[in-house]
Amino acid sequence: MIVKLESERLALQGRLDVQKSANERNRMGQFATPTVLAVEMLRCAKALLGDRECVHFMDPAIGTGSFYSAFLNVFPDSFIGSTVGYEVDPHYGRPAARLWSSTGLDMRLEDFTQAKAPDPSSRFNLLICNPPYVRHHHIASGWKKQLQERTLIASGMEINGLAGLYCYFLCLSHAWMSRGGLAGWLIPSEFMDVNYGRAVKRYLLDKVTLLHIHRFAPNDVQFNDALVSSAVVWLRNDIPKAGHEVRFTYGGTMERPVLDRLVPSDILCENSKWTHYPMKKNHGANNGPVLGDIFRIKRGLVTGNNDYFILSDREIAQRELPMEAFRPILPSPRYVPVDEIQGDRKGNPMLERRLFLLDPPWNEDEIMERYPSLWVYLEEGRAQGINDRYTCRHRKLWYTQEIRPPAPFVCTYLGRSDRKNGRPFRFILNNSEATAANVYLMLYPKESARCALQDNPVLKRQVWQMLNKISPQAMLGEGRVYGGGLHKLEPRELGNVSARAVVGLFD
């Protein structure tokens, strides 16, 4: 029966959504949870609850009832106790009440934030919610004040005026949960980092036992846009025990995440940016050797305009430009299919895409006099305003480049965590004389490492192999995640990566 009701609910949801404008739905935070996710959340709830005689279910923002439907689907009838849902908008609430009328759901068509909390004896041991994501500027100031007062009474938390409605929902619900009860919240992950999320984090650390936070990878397409930066937060209404550890997972599904780490709550108390987990290692200070001890790490050079300053060998020949005005440069990593680059007799990388960086060692008079074709090219650049761009304008000669000698090891600056081999960043062994642009990080061995590498050519390859053995987690822990599952690694962050294994090679 539940399968039939769920398909009716989905059809109803579709019909009701199209009758409202996107603007109206935005203002009331009306975005339904996809069935797969709702079912996954209820399966997790079942696993976390363990064997219970009777589950009392509540959804403070029920909509058409995606979680209620999943609840009926996942929990056997014999486990089901009281079930309550709140919905402020009759547009969704009335048809949903009709749909579920035969199932015993107590559907309350009212504003949850104004509702009176039940006595302790009739509280709920399972609260599941995807609360309305209404930004603070859509919450009228009178209402906001009232919400703040009510939340303080319900949970002891003082919510910042910049917080979205979901923060109030989460803390207000405290008064609806039975002791030891479980709650699963599908909420925007921004509370994990921003200032206004502080009260929510305090609540999660002090008032309840925070069990697990799962974040979806931003490029995970299984859910709609509204969920791209969402997190699922699991908590139990119990005072946390000393030494408690919180599970942080990322990517994949809640049941099969890509990254998984336990973080002591003491560490979370001290760290304001929770989205660093599970990538970041718990214990801030890395006391062992780090890559920055062995290498001077620099971002590749900023040309000022890659299209203008980087030319292929063919373009240089066609324009009859003097080769002495150029030095080889690596193409961007997507054009480097191998992780070891060989150099030809002249030191040029032996790659299909052969690129050169314009960096003439002459002043303008010399160029005008001795290299007319190059002079024409510079004139073209001036006509395009390239000499006036910020980077070029701040150089002594607008067409010369920063000093970035070739580095024996380069690392990609951007990486995706969903690459097939699971390694977002690549270390490339550069046997050529090519420099690199800022899509790479360049690793220059410091003095003692440089001498050791000079004395022992085999070592270079061993070091490179060892660099590529550094676990993706160790690298991701230092970098940052951007939209679309993209990770960036700044020179300082790469310098902080543990180098225990690499150091061993130099003993």
Ligand SMILES: C[S@@+](CC[C@H](N)C(=O)[O-])C[C@H]1O[C@@H](n2cnc3c(N)ncnc32)[C@H](O)[C@@H]1O
């Ligand atoms: C993000 S939707 C989630 C709906 C449903 N639980 C789901 O997951 O598909 C949030 C729902 O909360 C309702 N809502 C907004 N403000 C509310 C309030 N103050 N009290 C109760 N429900 C509210 C919205 O109308 C919307 O149906």
